[in-house]
Amino acid sequence: MGDGRTGLTRTGAGLALAGVVAVLGVATTVAVQRRLDNDHKHAVDRARAAVAATLTTRIDRLDQRVDQYAQVIRSSTPRQQQLRLAAAPRTDFTAVAAAGPALPLRLATAGATRELDALRTAAATEDVRAAAVIARDLAEPAAVIVGSANGRWLVVAWPSFSGTVPPDTASRRATSTGWVLAGTPIETIASPVTEAAGVFGDRVSATAVPAGPGPLDTVLNDGVALHVAGVPTESSEPVVLTAVLTAIACLALLALSALDRRRQQRTLRKQEALNRQVRLASQIGLTVQESLDMGVMLPSVLAQAADALRLSWVRVVSGPTGRGVEVLALGRRPALAPVQHASSDDATAAAGQLVEFPLRRGARTLGRLEAVPSVGLDPDELAGLRQTADLLAGALYNADLYEREQESVRRLREIDELKDDFLATVSHELRTPLSVLVGSVSLLVHQWDRIPEAMRRETIVTMQRHTMSLTGLVNDLLDFISDRRMTAPTLEQVALDRSVGELVETLRPLAKDRELHVVADQPVQAWTDPRAVERIIGNFLANAAKYSAAGTTVTVTVAAAGDDALVSVSDEGPGIRPEDRMHIFDRFYRGDSDVARSTRGSGIGLAVAIEWMRAVGARLEARSTVGSGTTLTVHFPTVPDQQLEGAGTVVWLDADRRQEELAR
C-alpha cells in the first residue's frame, strides 16, 4: 500500500515535473517552428552553431565525469556501489552514474565527433529531439521517452528496438522500425516528429500516438523528468543515466541559450572585426604593392585605414623618433589627446586617444604612424592598425629605395647624355688642332718653296699654338680618365712665382691677341705638387684666353696672403652667369650661353682642376661679374700638413651674395 502510494506519489510528481519539460519542449518546438518559418536560414545556422558549441562543452564535461566514475566504480565492490547509490539523492547525477558498473565504460567509448553531427542536426530541429539523439548515441538505448507530468510525453525509438512496450503503457503502437508515444495532442507533435523522422532518415522512424499514463521510471533532476521505456531490465541503469545526461544537456541548452546568444554575438563581432582587418590588410597590401610612389600610395592607405578602423585623425611622420617631418595627415587632429604607445598585444585604445606605432624596418626606425580613433579600438582592431604601420614601414622603405634608384638612374642618364656630347666635342676638339697640324705639315713639306718666308713662319707658330692646346686637351683627358686612379700627389716646396711665370710664358701663344700680364713681385713659396700648379693654372689661363675677346687683358697674379700662397687669373671676358656657377666645375658642363656655344672646349678642364685642388688641399675663390670679367683665385698651402679651410671647394664671392658649393 505504502509502496503503491509512494510509487503513485512519485509517479505523480514525476509526471508533474515531466510536464514542465514537455511544455518547454513544445514551447521550444513552436518557437523554433516560427523562427524557421520567419527567418529560417540565418536563424538555423546561428542556432546550430550556438547549440553545437554548448553541447560540445557539456559533453566534454560529462565525459570527464564519466571517466571519474569509471575509476570509482572499478575500485568499488558491488555492495559499495549499491550503498553509494542508495545514499545518494536521486537528483544527484553522480550517484546515478555510479549505479551501473558497466555504464561509464560504455559512455566513455562514445565518439564525440559522431555525436556532434547528429547533435547539430537535432539541435536545429528541436531541442527535445536533440536530447533523444544524445541519449541514443551516448548509451545506445532502444528508445527514449521524454515525458511530462500532465500525461504528455514523447517516445523516440530506434529500429533496433524489438522489446515489448510495457502493457500498462496505455497508448502505444509498435512498428517494425520504431515507435513513438506521445501525450501531446497529435496535431501539435506530429509535425516535429515527422520532421525528426525526415532528419534521421532510415535510422529513425517516428510516429505520434495518443498517450496514456504508465509506470515509467522517473528520475528527478532539477524539476525535469525523463522517462525511458523499452529497455531490457539488466541495462536499465545505463538508459537511466543516458536520460539524465540528456536532461542535463537539455537544461544546459535552455539555461545557456541566453549566454550563448551573447557569446555568439561576441564571436560574430570578433569575426567581423577580423574580416575587416583582413580586408584592410589586403587592400593596403595591394595598394602598397601597386604603387612605389608615396605620393599616390600614402593617401590611399591612410584613407583605407581611417575608414576601416573609424579613425578621426591619422598621420604618418617620417624621420627618427621624437622628431621627423609630417608626410601626410588625414582628418582633424584633436586639440589634446592622451598618448598611448600601443605595444602589448592585448592593449586597447579609447575613443579620442592618440595611438602611436613606430614604422620600423629591421633595426631602422623610419618614422611613426599616429592615429586617433573615433570609437574605442579593441585589441584586434589595434592589431589591424599595427599591421598597417608594418605595411607602411615596408612601403616607406621601398619607396625610399625606389626614389634613390630613380635619382641615380636620372643622374646616370644625364651623365650618359653628357658623355655622348662629350665624345662628339672631344672628337671635334682633338681633330681641329690635329687637322691644322696635319695640313700645316703637309703644306710645309710639299710646298715649302712656293710659300713666302713670312707665311712659313706664321704657319709654324700656328702649329705651336695648336700643339699646346692639343697637349692641354690630352692632359685633361688623361687626368679625367684616370681621375679615380689619380696617383697621390707628390708634394714639395714650389717657388710659385717662378713656376707660374714659366708656365705663363709657355702658354703665351694661347693668349694670341690678348694682353697677358704676370704680376709676381715677390718670391712666393707653396707646399704642393708642381703638376697641380700646371694643370690648375693652365686650365684657368686657357679658359680666360678662350672666353675673352681679342684686345682685352688677362692678368695672372702670384702673392702670399697670410699662411696661404695664392695665384689668381683675371680676365675681362663675359663673366659667368649665376645659373652656370653651380655647374661649371661639373664634368662635361659647358653651359648653353651664346659664349659657350661660340667657343670650344671639352667641358672637363675645370673638373680636372678641381680634382687637382682637392688632391693638393688647395681651395678656390671665384668672383665674376657678368659683362666685365672673372677672377679665379687658388689658395695653396705653404707648409707640409697645412689644412686649408674648405680645401677642394669653390667659394663664390659676390657683391650681393655669397654662395658655397662643395665641388663634386
Place this chain on the structure above:
Amino acid sequence: VLLPLVANASQSDVMPDGSAVITTLIVDDERDVRTLVRLVVEAADNGLQVVGEAADGTEALDRWHEHRPTVVVLDNRMPGLTGLQVAERILAESAEQQIILFSAYIDDEIIGEARRVGIRRVLDKTQIDRLPQELWAMAEPA
C-alpha cells in the same frame, strides 16, 4: 650638266689654257683653319682661287651672295648657324652650288644629313691636303 659650269665660268676668270678658274669661299670659325685652307689652296695654285673667307654662317651667306664661288668649303660646327644649315639655305637658292662639307667631326648622321640637304662632298679636316684634288674634281663635268 655642262650648263651651270659654263654659267659659272662666264662670271669667273679664265685660265690661259682656256679652263675655268675655280673660285672658293672658305667658311670656318677658326681663323687658323681658314688661314691654312687658304695657304693649301693657293699653294696648289693650278686654277684654284680663294675669293673670300667667313667666320660664321651669316657672314658665309653674305660672302656667298657677293662672290658666287664655284665651291664653298664649309665647316659644320660653328657658333650660330651650322654648316648644314648654311648649306640648306644656299642650295635652296641655287641647287647647283658645289659645296664641300669640311668638318673635324664626321659620323653617319652628319653624312646622312649632308646628303639630305644636297651636299655632294664631305671631307674630314685631317685630310686637308686632299682639298685641292677635291676642288678640281668638283669643277669637272660629271
